[in-house]
Amino acid sequence: xxxxIKLKKGLDINLKGISELDVVTDTGVNEAEISIxxxxxxxxxxxxxxxxxxxxxxxxxxxxxxYRPEICFCSPVSGTVTEVRRAERRRITDxxxxxxxxxxxxxxxxxxxxxxxxxxxxxxxxxxxxYLRQRPxxxxxxxxxxxxxxxxxTFDSSPLAPDYxxxxxxxxxxxxxxxxxxxxxxxxxxxLNNKIQxxxxxxxxxxxxxxxxxxxPAGNAGVQISHVCPVNKGENVIVVDPQxxxxxxxxxxxxxxxTSKIIALSGSRVDHPCYVKTIANVSVANILDGKYTEEESxxxxxxxxxxxxxxNNGYLGFYxxxxxxxxxxxxxxxxxxxxxxxxxxxxxxxxxxxxxPKKSYDLDTNMHGEERAxxxxxxxxxxxxxxxxxxxxxxxxxxxxxxxxxxxxxYEVAEEDFALCEFADTSKTEIQAIIxxxxxxxxxxxx
Amino acid sequence: xxxxxxxxxxxxxxxxEGGKFPKLxxxxxxxxxxxxVPNHVTTKGAHxxxxxxxxxxxxxxxxxxxxALLFGMWNVGNFHYQMTGxxxxxxxxxxxxxxxxxxxxxxxxxxxxxxxxLFAQVRKEEVNEGFLVTGLxxxxxxxxxxxxxxxxxxxxFAVLIGKEVFGGTGMNxxxxxxxxxxxxxxxxxxxxxxxKVWVAGLGDAEKxxxxxxGATPLAQLAEKxxxxxxxxxxxxxxxxxxxxxxxxxxxxIGAVILIxxxxxxxxxxxxxxxxxxxxxxxxxxxxxxxxxxxxxWHHLIFGGFAFGIVFMATDPVxxxxxxxxxxxxxxxxxxxxxxxxxxxPAFPEGVMLAILFGNICAxxxxxxxxxxNIKRRKKRALAK
Numbered sequence: 001x002x003x004x005i006k007l008k009k010g011l012d013i014n015l016k017g018i019s020e021l022d023v024v025t026d027t028g029v030n031e032a033e034i035s036i037x038x039x040x041x042x043x044x045x046x047x048x049x050x051x052x053x054x055x056x057x058x059x060x061x062x063x064x065x066x067y068r069p070e071i072c073f074c075s076p077v078s079g080t081v082t083e084v085r086r087a088e089r090r091r092i093t094d095x096x097x098x099x100x101x102x103x104x105x106x107x108x109x110x111x112x113x114x115x116x117x118x119x120x121x122x123x124x125x126x127x128x129x130x131y132l133r134q135r136p137x138x139x140x141x142x143x144x145x146x147x148x149x150x151x152x153x154t155f156d157s158s159p160l161a162p163d164y165x166x167x168x169x170x171x172x173x174x175x176x177x178x179x180x181x182x183x184x185x186x187x188x189x190x191x192l193n194n195k196i197q198x199x200x201x202x203x204x205x206x207x208x209x210x211x212x213x214x215x216x217p218a219g220n221a222g223v224q225i226s227h228v229c230p231v232n233k234g235e236n237v238i239v240v241d242p243q244x245x246x247x248x249x250x251x252x253x254x255x256x257x258x259t260s261k262i263i264a265l266s267g268s269r270v271d272h273p274c275y276v277k278t279i280a281n282v283s284v285a286n287i288l289d290g291k292y293t294e295e296e297s298x299x300x301x302x303x304x305x306x307x308x309x310x311x312n313n314g315y316l317g318f319y320x321x322x323x324x325x326x327x328x329x330x331x332x333x334x335x336x337x338x339x340x341x342x343x344x345x346x347x348x349x350x351x352x353x354x355x356x357p358k359k360s361y362d363l364d365t366n367m368h369g370e371e372r373a374x375x376x377x378x379x380x381x382x383x384x385x386x387x388x389x390x391x392x393x394x395x396x397x398x399x400x401x402x403x404x405x406x407x408x409x410x411y412e413v414a415e416e417d418f419a420l421c422e423f424a425d426t427s428k429t430e431i432q433a434i435i436x437x438x439x440x441x442x443x444x445x446x447x
Numbered sequence: 448x449x450x451x452x453x454x455x456x457x458x459x460x461x462x463x464e465g466g467k468f469p470k471l472x473x474x475x476x477x478x479x480x481x482x483x484v485p486n487h488v489t490t491k492g493a494h495x496x497x498x499x500x501x502x503x504x505x506x507x508x509x510x511x512x513x514x515a516l517l518f519g520m521w522n523v524g525n526f527h528y529q530m531t532g533x534x535x536x537x538x539x540x541x542x543x544x545x546x547x548x549x550x551x552x553x554x555x556x557x558x559x560x561x562x563x564x565l566f567a568q569v570r571k572e573e574v575n576e577g578f579l580v581t582g583l584x585x586x587x588x589x590x591x592x593x594x595x596x597x598x599x600x601x602x603x604f605a606v607l608i609g610k611e612v613f614g615g616t617g618m619n620x621x622x623x624x625x626x627x628x629x630x631x632x633x634x635x636x637x638x639x640x641x642x643k644v645w646v647a648g649l650g651d652a653e654k655x656x657x658x659x660x661g662a663t664p665l666a667q668l669a670e671k672x673x674x675x676x677x678x679x680x681x682x683x684x685x686x687x688x689x690x691x692x693x694x695x696x697x698x699x700i701g702a703v704i705l706i707x708x709x710x711x712x713x714x715x716x717x718x719x720x721x722x723x724x725x726x727x728x729x730x731x732x733x734x735x736x737x738x739x740x741x742x743x744w745h746h747l748i749f750g751g752f753a754f755g756i757v758f759m760a761t762d763p764v765x766x767x768x769x770x771x772x773x774x775x776x777x778x779x780x781x782x783x784x785x786x787x788x789x790x791x792p793a794f795p796e797g798v799m800l801a802i803l804f805g806n807i808c809a810x811x812x813x814x815x816x817x818x819x820n821i822k823r824r825k826k827r828a829l830a831k
Contacts, residue, residue, distance in 0.1 A: 013495070232828035304494045326495065329488050334448045336484035337502035344498035348709040350507045351498055367487040369500025370480060370573055373617030376504060377763040378712055381770050389820055391768055392813075407821040415492075422493040426504055432492035 007214030009385040017268040030101040033283040035094040035315040059106030059257035074127025076259040078104035105256040131244035136411035147186040155193040157219030158303040162264035174249030181252040191224040264322035305419035329366025380421040397438035473567040477574035511701035519690040520544035532656040551586040558599040575616035584624035587691025590644035601627040621806040645687035669795035672737025681748040692754040711761035715777035719756040722781020755798035769816040780805040
């Protein structure tokens with residue numbers, strides 16, 4: 001039985017530079033460079049399975065996880081391993097593959113997918129498993145664990161996020177195939193946006209469908225899970241984004257690791273915000289070439305609240321379905337804290353921008369202040385639609401009090417759920433990094 | 448603007464490590480960030496940030512305090528000339544009040560900020576903005592005749608013992624401004640209570656108009672069950688009292704600013720008023736002496752309740768930090784105000800003690816709210 005769940009807490013930040021629908025540029029993957037970054041996956045330690053110069057196909061293993069060797073990270077293209085970049089203490093930062101344009105795929109056997117173990121083994125060896133993230137801890141799902149649910153949120157409510165109704169409208173068969181395959185691991189739950197008419201995901205079979213309404217973070221899987229099937233201690237839930245479900249569907253039907261996808265190119269510094277057809281982990285240089293204002297711009301793989309800063313020859317993050325470009329905020333603001341601030345966006349009404357609530361904003365990366373002690377209370381609570389006490393949880397993490405973190409619900413949260421709290425934080429602390437630190441502590445404790 | 452920036456950039460190296468005055472780094476930082484919001488950018492996580500920072504937050508409180516402060520200044524002049532019997536116009540009254548109040552503000556800021564800067568420097572931290580509000584609250588809750596040296600000692604005591612020993616801004620248990628007042632109240636009671644301290648110059652006046660009384664309405668009510676001041680006098684603020692506390696109207700304007708901007712918690716204000724009214728009704732019904740028979744809602748406009756519940760109880764650091772806790776905390780303060788005022792025979796006014804009591808109970812209230820959250824989660828885990 002499907003439910004409609006209305007969430008009141010949260011915030012929709014109205015930013016300039018939303019991608020226009022039905023403009024799709026195909027940048028092609030010929031000769032493109034891709035990079036798989038171990039830093040996209042918290043709590044793994046990469047073990048290289050290839051060396052520079054090796055020929056690989058799409059679906060060939062590049063590296064595995066030392067802690068859980070059955071998890072493979074595969075190349076999304078066919079080509080040659082050209083470089084393995086390392087940072088201090090030989091930590092691997094990038095494994096780079098240059099595509100040869102042949103588009104050869106490793107072929108995986110998709111017959112005999114009756115049992116849960118067969119499905120798991122197929123997903124693991126094909127390199128798709130890293131798309132399955134688990135709550136607790138927001139890390140790649142543990143292949144050995146039992147799961148109580150697979151959760152898919154079919155909409156992204158973050159600012160300037162890609163519209164899956166548009167990017168996946170021709171992929172609904174693959175999506176259905178993905179859902180059917182995942183339902184062999186655990187019961188599948190799908191969260192739909194209640195505001196969308198003729199939702200393309202409304203007729204998906206083999207899953208429990210629930211509807212959600214409200215401002216961001218209503219689209220976050222973690223928020224939806226907390227209302228549908230909350231994660232208790234000892235339980236595990238798999239979280240997959242809809243784009244990844246399509247990739248899983250292609251694996252189920254064609255037996256290949258095909259990551260081609262349509263991503264959003266958005267933000268106020270993009271000349272014509274649009275959608276781009278490309279593949280996972282691709283170098284953004286080709287995509288961005290001549291399409292944005294280069295001076296003093298911040299390129300973000302992902303969205304403005306949770307994405308990763310990259311440079312203009314960086315790579316699309318493994319989980320990211322969009323690139324956002326906004327102005328850098330490297331300037332001094334004369335009496336910025338004292339002036340009326342008609343153009344300054346704030347959740348509070350301390351700036352007079354509340355006079356025009358419908359306006360869209362061109363926000364930059366300035367911190368608008370310096371780090372301070374925690375003084376203001378009540379802000380985070382308005383932005384987190386979960387039964388979690390955010391301030392108390394953050395303080396428990398800072399105190400590294402494992403037992404209290406567990407009591408206050410660390411198993412239910414991910415960094416992204418706190419992104420808005422970080423945005424609105426008067427004390428200008430890095431809340432998502434704090435939450436990640438807490439999750440890492442819990443992982444270390446459980447190993 | 449560019450000239451200031453150029454000048455700051457030019458002298459900045461002197462205050463960095465290896466410069467001429469590295470010990471004044473925090474001091475320089477405080478002045479630099481006073482003129483300019485710094486050019487710091489985000490690196491990870493949320494790439495965009497809300498424009499609100501601690502300075503803006505504190506500025507909003509100061510703006511909310513201004514109506515009550517300006518009225519308070521005028522009221523000081525108003526009562527002074529009533530006492531002497533001299534005729535004086537509006538501006539004359541105001542400037543007399545300004546002349547009395549301004550030195551107190553200066554002393555409070557100078558003595559408090561001195562310690563704040565010193566501690567920031569020793570701890571190698573930035574100077575926190577918390578004292579901007581505390582430094583203005585202290586002058587507004589003392590009697591106008593309070594000697595300046597007392598203000599200085601009380602402020603330093605409050606900053607040192609009330610705040611810095613706990614680790615500085617954000618770590619204190621009780622509201623520093625109220626601690627300063629409590630310090631004065633118990634250390635120098637003759638200068639903080641009675642009938643002589645609330646009107647400027649009354650303590651050592653040679654000639655006073657016949658029949659003039661400097662007693663606050665609450666002191667009169669406690670004694671006789673009635674006061675010479677009307678309800679509208681009390682609402683608009685034409686009564687003697689601490690500098691900023693008299694005008695309920697001006698405080699209401701401040702409350703609207705605080706609630707509208709989202710800087711202070713309306714939950715604390717509403718539940719505080721509710722706690723006071725319900726306790727007042729109960730006392731009206733059961734009480735026997737004259738003070739208990741004062742209509743319950745009169746307590747809203749006489750004395751310092753309005754100022755306390757709007758500006759002091761809502762201090763986010765010392766109030767309850769959980770949203771449910773805020774309801775309980777405000778309600779508790781409302782109850783305590785009347786208990787101290789009416790049931791306790793020693794003090795006709797009880798707002799200061801009630802809020803300090805609330806401050807001390809706040810962590811306990813939060814503890815129970817947090818435990819309830821934890822229990823709910825454990826129960827859910829068992830229920831499946």
